[in-house]
Each structure stands twice: as C-alpha cells, then as structure tokens.
Amino acid sequence: MANTFGHLFRITTWGESHGGGVGVVVDGCPPRLKLTAADLQPDLDRRRPGQSPLVSPRKEADTVRILSGTFEGRTLGTPICLWVKNEDARPEAYAEMKTKFRPSHADFTYFAKYGLRNWQGGGRASARETIGRVAAGAIAKKILRERFGVEILACVQQIQRLVAGVDPERVQMRAIEANLVRCPDPVIAGKMITLIERMRAAGDSVGGVILGVARGVPAGWGEPVFDKLEADLAKAMLSLPAAKGFEIGSGFAGTLMTGLRHNDPFRVRKGKVVTASNHSGGIQGGISNGQTIYFRVAFKPTATVMREQLTVDESLRNTTLTGRGRHDPCVLPRAVPIVEAMTALVLVDHALRHKAQCG
Amino acid sequence: MANTFGHLFRITTWGESHGGGVGVVVDGCPPRLKLTAADLQPDLDRRRPGQSPLVSPRKEADTVRILSGTFEGRTLGTPICLWVKNEDARPEAYAEMKTKFRPSHADFTYFAKYGLRNWQGGGRASARETIGRVAAGAIAKKILRERFGVEILACVQQIQRLVAGVDPERVQMRAIEANLVRCPDPVIAGKMITLIERMRAAGDSVGGVILGVARGVPAGWGEPVFDKLEADLAKAMLSLPAAKGFEIGSGFAGTLMTGLRHNDPFRVRKGKVVTASNHSGGIQGGISNGQTIYFRVAFKPTATVMREQLTVDESLRNTTLTGRGRHDPCVLPRAVPIVEAMTALVLVDHALRHKAQCG
Amino acid sequence: MANTFGHLFRITTWGESHGGGVGVVVDGCPPRLKLTAADLQPDLDRRRPGQSPLVSPRKEADTVRILSGTFEGRTLGTPICLWVKNEDARPEAYAEMKTKFRPSHADFTYFAKYGLRNWQGGGRASARETIGRVAAGAIAKKILRERFGVEILACVQQIQRLVAGVDPERVQMRAIEANLVRCPDPVIAGKMITLIERMRAAGDSVGGVILGVARGVPAGWGEPVFDKLEADLAKAMLSLPAAKGFEIGSGFAGTLMTGLRHNDPFRVRKGKVVTASNHSGGIQGGISNGQTIYFRVAFKPTATVMREQLTVDESLRNTTLTGRGRHDPCVLPRAVPIVEAMTALVLVDHALRHKAQCG
C-alpha cells in the first residue's frame, strides 16, 4: 500500500530512476472523460528537468504514453496506466554511490530497510517517481475543473530568505508561469534567480516554501476525524521528496494570535455563508467551508551538493563523498506542478467520497 | 474509512460528545500482550478536562472499559473495543448553538456536509473523540516500549510568544509532567500559566506548539513514496482538532539554510551509523535512520471564547453568538497525550508493516 | 482489517461470546436516514437462539443499543456503534474445553495462531459475532429498500437430502417466515422439522443450503476484475461460520450445460434490456445486469454434537471430548437473516461505489 494514494481516485506509482521507466496506474477515474496524452504532457514538461538554466540538466523528453484505460479519446472507467521511459541513464555518474551513502539522501535508509538498493541515481527515492504523480494529477485537475469548477494552482512563495507576498484569492497562473522560478512577484522572482545562480556557482543549494491554492471548492468536502481535508493534504505534501513542513491557513503564525482575533466570523453574502477572514484556510473540522483553501509547504535545500562531505560506506567506514554530475541548486520551481498534482489528487478523492456518502 | 486510522494496527473511533459515549475498536493488536484498563487510564486522565484550574472544567471521570479483545489480562489478537461513557451531558448549555454556527468550529461544515448535526457540544467534532485515540495510543505505546524499546513523549514547547528551548535527545517525561502546562522548562512554564490565566479572565484563548519525540526507533521503519513516516505523522497530527501546522526536523526554519549546512553527515560510532547533526529529524526518504525522531505541531487558539462574535444561523441570517459554559483557554497541555498517542499509532503500524515485508 | 468488511459502507465487528458483549461500528452510512433500535431488533430476534424448540436454547434477549451516530432518530453520517451485551455466560459449561480442542471448531487454529484463546464458548469464533453483521445488515437493507428499491431475502432451500423447489423471482418473505425452518415450501419444511428433531434426539446435527436473493438491483452495480459482485458475495458468504460453498446463478450445475444452452439471450422488453433465461444469476462480468441476483450457500452440519469424539488437548495428548450444554442440531434457519445481512452489506457498498465513480 506504500505506493498507493487515495481511496476512490487511487493512484499507484512505480519505477526507479534507472530501469524500465516510471509510471502510474490510476484506478477509479470516472468514465467518459476526454483524455489523451496531450492533457498530461504540459504538466510533465513543467516538472521536467532541463527546462531552464536554473534546473537539473538531465535531458529527457519525459514523453508520457497511455497504456490502458482510454478508448477513442475517452476514459473507460478502467485503470489508466501511464508510462514514461527512462532515457538518460548514466550509471557511471553514480559509481561512487555504489558503496557510499549520500548525506541526507535515502541511500542509507533504503539499505537499512531492504538490505539492498538501486544505487543508480536514487532508485525509487529519485524525484523521477513524481512523474507518475504529476501525470495522475493532471487527470485529477481536469476532473476538478470540468466537473466541479475547482481551480488548483501553486507557486514559489519563498526561497531561503526571499519572501514574496502572494494573495491566495487573486494569484493567477499566468503570473506564476511568467518567470523561471514560478514566483508571481516579478521583483522577488528576479532576486530568487540571482540567488539560485549564485548557489549553482558555489555548488551549494537552497530550499524554500511553496504556496498551494484551491479555489471554488464547495462547502462539505472532507471527512471528520482522521481523513480531514487538511490531514490528507498534509500527508500528500509531506510525502514529497525534501518536504519538511506543512501549514494550513494561519499555520504556525496563527499560534501568535488570540482566539478572538483568529476566529473567522461567518457572514451571509448573496445568500451564501462566507467568512469575513480566512485564518482557517478554507477548512473547518476537516471539511471545506466554501472559502479558498490555501496552505504552505516547506522544502529543505536540495541534498545533492557539488562539494565534499563526510559520510560512511556500506562497510561502515568513515569516508567522504563529493557530489558530481547533475546539480539542481533549487528544486522548488519544478516542485510547483507536483504540489498542484497532489492537491488535485486529494481533492478529487474527497469529491468522490462526498458524492458516495452524501450525494 | 474516515474514522479508521492505520493499516495493520488499525483503530476506528466512534462517538459524539453527547450520546452513549465515545470509544475505539483496535484491530490488529499482537496477541498475548498484558493489558488491563489500568494500562489505559493514566493517559486518559492526562487528557481529561478538569485536571487543573487551567483546563476545561467538564467533570467526567472518563473511565475506560474494555468490552472485548482480552482474556485473563492478555490480548487475544481479536478486536479490542474500548468504551468511555458520556456523563456530563448538559444539552441546555448548547441551546443557542442549535440554530447558530460557532465561528471557526465545525458546526457549519458538518451541516453543509450532512444536512444535519448533533448541535450538543460539537457532536463528532468534539475533542471527546480523541479519547479513543488516547486509549488506543496507550496500547501502541506499551507495544513500542515492551517489544521494540521505543520511547514516545511530547511536551508544550510554545504558547503564543512564550517559547521554551527543549532538546529532543534529552527531555524527560518527569520534567514535562512536573507542571500544569506540560512544558519542561519551569521558568517558561510559569509564564505560560500566567498567560493562560489572563486569557481565562479575558474570555479569550491562546494556541501554541507541541514538540513530539520518538527515541529508539531502529533504522528501517517507514515506507518510501506515499506512506513516508513523516507523511503519516503529518496526517496524524493534522487530524487533531485545532492543528494547523506540522514540521519535521529542521522544518520551516530549515528553508533558511543551504544544503551544505543542512545535510546531516553520516559517521560511524560504535559500529553503528549515526548522523553528526539531525536536521532530518530522524527520517530520510520516508524511512527512519536510527536517530531521534522529532517534530512540531502548531495548534491555533481555541475557537471557543467567552465573548460575543459575529456569525450566521441555519436560516442564513447574520447574527451574533456569545460563548458560554466551559472555557478552555488553552488546550495544549491536554493535547500532549494525544500527540503521543498519534505518534505511537503511526510508529507501531510501521513497525508491523516493516516486520511483514522485511522481517 | 480482518474484522472490517466493505469499502464505503464499512463495518467493523468486535466481541467474544463471553466478555463485555458483541457489537459493530458502521462507518460511511449516509446521513439523515431514519434509524432507531426498532429498525434493528427484528432481524436480531430472527437470528437469536432460543426462538423455537428447534434452535439453540441459549437464553439471551440480544437487545441492541445504539451508542453513537444517530441524533433525534436520524443518522448523522458519523460512525454508528451498536452493542449487544452478553448475558448468558456459563463458563462452567466450557470447563472441559479449557484444555481440549473441539473437533472441526476453531479452538485449535486460534490457539495455533495466537498462542492463547478465550475457551469460553468459542470466543471470537462464536456465532455471536454475527450479531454485529445482522445489526449492520438491517441498516443496509433499509437503505437498499428506501433509497434504491432493492429487496433482499433468503431462505432455507435444502437440509441434508431434503430439497425445496424455490423460484428466486417469486419467493416471498411471508412464506419463508411462515415456519420454523424458514423454508417456503411447507411440505418440505415439515419434513425438515422432523429431521432436525431426530438429530436433536440423536445428539447429532445436519447442514444444508440457503438461497439468497436480491431483486430490483439496477444494471451497473459491481466492479470489473477483483471486486466483482459475485466475488464479494462469495467472500461475504464464505466468511460465515460453517459455510463451505457458494454458487451464483447456474453454479456447479451450470458445468453440465453447453455454452449455447447456458448463455442468456438478451431481449428488449418494455424498452428495457432483459435476459430470456437467468443462468448468470443477475451478474455478468462482475456487474449486475438488472435481472434477479440469486446464489446458494452450503453450510456443513454443525460441529457441536452431543456425543463423544476423538480429539487432542493443549499438551498434545490424544483424548476424547463429549459435547454438552446447548445443542443446535441445525443452524440454517437462524443463518437466514445473516445471509440477508451479508448480501445487503455487499450491495449497499457497491451502490455507493457505483455512485462515486459513475453517478
């Protein structure tokens, strides 16, 4: 079950960074949805390394192929298997990793768990695993948009100490996609680019914060108790490589307010219940309240750095390891479509669950 | 499935704040574990309102009864049903809530979802639901302690702007339980108590941050991809009432470092792989690395305040609502055993999953 | 998960024959369904031992209590916990079973699996576990009847060599409930009663076959591949104590026909697709086709007999055991409401699943 996400709209990803490829099986997709590879490729291209001088130079087209589940351009209601071949396999770049564990990567923990590991490029722990999520998420976003009127987007809000002011109610995809770092504030975006270039030159890396937004979610999605909407979003986000934190609505900053200030007063506007503020982030008691859902995800600085570091090898000897090969000094711009995908996967699953029990 | 948590050590909670009681069914517990109600009651007492002048004056013994799953003081391997009666039902205290939605509570969203709600004291969204979690968590903690040598604890690290320095490696249960706010720093604890009393006087409330710690977890627990240990912890924590944020290891602060500084160098000590720093929080690639696991959970200020607030009623009219009855100006001290319980539930589930696949 | 059944309408049973009682948690029930204990008690009474001179003389009222999930006579959408106390505990009747394994009971296998067992009356393997199923099934039947127009019934079709001709299209609950053995053919029913009385006198027991029927299921319920409707029915039925076989539609007898004869020709009647015969039993490719669903379940003769039998004890010594105490020479009449319950649980789950994906 470790590789499956969702209850009714359920995805199972598979594949390692080196081997036959990576992919996903999407089970539970509603039938008769128009779907071709052209619906999936744009998000895969946004996720892909080598899009810009800023990001990983791995050169792969990441062309997705639909192996099952559609017929004459529509979903059948049967499992949709999506596959992206691995093309840029360069095992020789990883020779040193065969015996040494890269610090703050999953090399050691996979070895501790399984007693062996695919040491070529991270294996299952590689960011390539997220290809399946992005492809499945593109389907989820399409369903949310076409059948429920829900819009999903995400953007880079912070890189290291550079923070952009972003309004979840108003931020537009166009502004986000207007620059290489996917930050809708062009001035901060420029500074972020400069910082990332400096990190590349230094062989070092930076992290930051992505803002995720869902607009148009009706009141009533989400479940009480364990499968609260924010709980499933938190799990979805913390399941992403390099994610270290999640906060919804007021989040950690909300702990500084008092209850009287933090509570969101209900008001009636145009015959609809709204809240005058939105510290709740669009969710109360685990269930959407009709306001905009927004949350933030912290990503640590990329573990791969082009410098010598202390580590150990499989024979339990102290040694050093110097990063070489691809260098992606900041993964956040590429993580934006992944955050969107996971958001969409959580929401579409809850949309179907709500329909089943309360529809 | 909304009310079930875990895969192999699986709990299902049930019950509303008013009605026949609250409880939990624990499925998958290993057989032959010594278990009586005396193993569960202490944590329920720590969670219980009315323990101190600081916390909710609801007067209930919260005495747990084991309805099934044990025989002659040992677990049978069959489902353990635990039940705590509701005793302090005072529906009259909630009369106004029958038609009005309390701001930032789940009243409105439950109504939006289900078309009806138990308006007496929060119903299913009441904090009483966590009784089942705490009781089940006490079993999980016992298994972790006795069969795996794992120690779980949590403490209040921050209330509003008052922050205690706590070392996850060294903090002791004794120091935590030494004061009313469960903060191991006695000086800060004193200030926290003063703050909470001021809030009570003002009819207002405060939130803060709980630190959760697991020591002695062996390397190898957790799953790659979706069921990463930190992902399951994040879900567990965000499923708690009033939780708004989660961070593991360096968390949001880690975004300010560079990769070179953030990476945890591996070293060999006494024939065992350790890390020289622990920004990872004991988990890498979703799998425990043998170091101490620690994380922080943000709780918003309690939504129940004893003041007049703007809201709407079921007929969609603007109105006001004044809190009355019980007032719990800070839930964090009582949330400490709940955080411990959820941590234990996540870990014991992964312990069994690890045994199944890799044992 | 062993004690949970269903995906969207999900039940978890708990309890042993001796101890605090038996019960069930029903999760995923649609909200706003009228529900009180009076909706559940009739089926529990039909299942109850001691209804007639034919069945087990265990004297228990089996009064069900709703502990959670309803409010003012309607379901809340939250988990419904149902509880029936154990009253007729007579551990002394089981003293010999403390060390000896009853042949063809679960005593030995529970001991082999768990290393201990509740030897009083079968523990978790007791037929009392089915109380939770019947109570939950009564809710499922109510939903199917009121919201989907589906009628569920079951009857005894065969006891040992006595076989009644029953037409699944026409059999009525009234005829079934008209006699003690729940066989709609009064002549055969009379012979069955005579046989059972003879078995009681001989201290022996008999088994037979129950026919299950669901009428009014629309075309389209069920899932391809693993969760075929007949697969879930088969699992449901084989999960019943003493069940040894399941067949849908033509079943084992269908193997004697050729394909040309066995195929059900489609015809259009009143603008609706029907089949001219119904060897398929109302399901094709795992999905209902709109025709009556019918199936048969084989139950072995009750393992409890009032005679001396060869067996072994916990110390692995050969010995003998003589049954004493309650004697239920034929469980089939009491199993009828259990078969109905399981049928309803499977169908309501698939009704909700169908709504989620295709609704």
Next chain:
Amino acid sequence: MANTFGHLFRITTWGESHGGGVGVVVDGCPPRLKLTAADLQPDLDRRRPGQSPLVSPRKEADTVRILSGTFEGRTLGTPICLWVKNEDARPEAYAEMKTKFRPSHADFTYFAKYGLRNWQGGGRASARETIGRVAAGAIAKKILRERFGVEILACVQQIQRLVAGVDPERVQMRAIEANLVRCPDPVIAGKMITLIERMRAAGDSVGGVILGVARGVPAGWGEPVFDKLEADLAKAMLSLPAAKGFEIGSGFAGTLMTGLRHNDPFRVRKGKVVTASNHSGGIQGGISNGQTIYFRVAFKPTATVMREQLTVDESLRNTTLTGRGRHDPCVLPRAVPIVEAMTALVLVDHALRHKAQCG
C-alpha cells in the same frame, strides 16, 4: 480499488485486450528475492492461448517485461511493474460487437455501468486481464515455495460430465502437465479431449471444475471473521472470468453428512496435531490447521460460441449475433495456472499478515 487485490502483497492489474497491453503492479514483495522474467514466463506460457489445438488460436508470445522493482536480478522491495504487450489486435473481427451485446459476456453490463466500452475483444473483461494475475502469482508461488515451503497446484477435475478422481494429498504437477487438458487422470483426460474437439466442431463450448490445492501451509494462517482464508479464496476464485461456484473441503457434498460423520477428529502424530479426516479442507474458523487445503471452482461453459444467438444492440433493438473468429471451446486447461496464481496470491498475503501480527 476494484483493480487491486491483497493487503500486504498487493497487486493492481491494468490493461484491455486491445490497446497498449496488459500488466500488473506488485506492491509489498519482500526484498532480495531472486527474480527475473524467466521466473514468470513459464506460467504465462501455460496460460497463453494457442498452446495446443484445443485452445484459443490467438497467436501472441505474451512475453513479459519487468519495468521496475528489481535490480541485478533481485527484488528491491519497491513496486514491480510487469508488462505484456498486445500483439494480435484484430479489431475487424469485432466489428459486429461494436453495436451488439454478446450474450452472457460483459458487453452489456460494462455499457450499462460506464456508458461506453472498448468493444474490441472484450476490453477490460477479456481473459487477457488474467495475464497480470498469472505473472504476479508466479512471484507469490516462488515466495511460498522458497520461504515457506508451501506447494501450490491445480488441475482440471471435471469437464461437463467427465469427472476424474483426484487425491489432493498426492496429485503431482507432472501428471497434471502430462496432457493437453491438465487432468491428472490420463483416461478421463483422453475423453475430455475428445469432448472438447466435438464441441469445437459443433461451434459450442463446455465448462467444468478445477481443483486447487495448497500443501505445506502451516497452522495459523488466515484471519477470523471476514478475512477467513476460505473467504479470501472464494473471492479470488469468483473474481475469475466464467467462475460460478466455489467450495472448500467437503463443500456442497458435505451438506449430506451429519455432524458426527463430518467432524475431523484431531489426533497427535509425531508430536504434531493432525486430523484423521479432512472434510474441513485444511481450514477451520478461517485459519489453516496444517492439513492440505483443497477447494473446487466451477466454470461455466465459455460464452463465446460460433453460432447464431438472440441478443440486442445499443439502440435497444432485438437482433441476432453470430460468433466468429477465435473459438476456445473449453477454457479450463488454461485456467489452471490462473487458479494457482490466485491461490498463491491469497496465501502469500496471509503469510505476511500472520507474520506482522503474530510473528
């Protein structure tokens, strides 16, 4: 979830008979198991059409490719994706099926459920879906054999009225594979072949019964209540195309005995508990008792016949349809490895579940 089977050893199949191929993702496989395509191909070859003049002349190599989850010939513990391309696509053979529903196939029910269908060769309901099961089952059989000493086999016991006497304790794979119909009794096998050839000449078809056997299963596998070993086997078998019945141990015939005769006396032999008879079929109370597990599965005569039949079309008009193209007058010989695969999948899942809770 419809396309996923198992809890800890979990398979998800995907693919239609026409399209990019069929496959399976196996999640939860223990790491470090030696595994190459050569371990999977033999069972796929046994399942493959065109093996003999008796079976479907579809000409496909069904060569399996491992896309993920292994490294240097060993399993990684990560998901194993297996893929078999479709090669023999002849959509023109299915032109008439574009608008007409084949009797007793899934054409109509898929259309009723999803509102569209892949009419080329059965789509998802095609027997090609079982390729994924057989490939995954080959892994499960290998684990059972190498790590638990369990042997799985199946054979054709009956075709129409031709019944072979087979002893579950003694039947050998060699005898089963010695003839085209996989019936270990050579005399009956010869008659079966004659019968099938006559059916082919007549454009008609026959069904029958497959016996499944698992030897060497230790006492203690299986779960009480819903996930009884026989319940999971029943579901597994009824999920197979054309399966109409399942019986374990004495099955339907057991209803003719009395309890005294049917009960299996326990005896101690060589310090081990055994049973003097095995009417239970190796399972008591849902848990294996250490004796040989055996069961029987009824398969209806193949629905595809080469004759004109009454049916309806998508416009709800009565019409006729004449089968053409491939004709497989008896699928049972090819179903043998599928029954083995499903048996192995059930058992390995329960082996891991047992280890998790009781190991």
